[in-house]
């Protein structure tokens with residue numbers, strides 16, 4: 001009985017110590033998954049939800065040499081690389097953003113840049129797709145611009161989602 005009580009108190013103490021440290025960590029979104037395998041599982045789950053099974057290939061891998069500044073990249077037609085060091089917290093946003101690029105090319109094959117008026121807008125609309133899916137945690141290009149999605153951008157994002 002006494003040992004159970006001691007174990008319970010120890011558990012509560014550990015929880016109390018751990019909880020504030022975690023909630024205070026503003027960078028927790030950027031923390032990598034525990035292992036690359038976990039990252040691949042999350043990516044596979046989200047791409048299946050998006051209906052990509054059998055349509056595209058998503059490979060979680062070390063991108064530190066090939067694309068050191070990117071978390072995700074369209075490596076070839078319907079092949080997407082995701083950095084194994086991508087933060088667990090924004091992995092869903094990241095997949096949605098890269099998926100938007102696949103959809104942009106499906107809607108405007110080989111001419112998405114021209115259709116949207118340049119690469120900047122292509123990236124912004126990909127961020128807007130992630131936002132339309134309810135992912136507020138990661139939108140690097142909107143952050144860079146310093147403003148949210150315009151009505152036109154929201155509409156463009158919705159049309160890519162409806163294209164599924």
Ligand SMILES: [Zn+2]
Nearest residue numbers: 097101123126
């Ligand atoms: Zn992008």
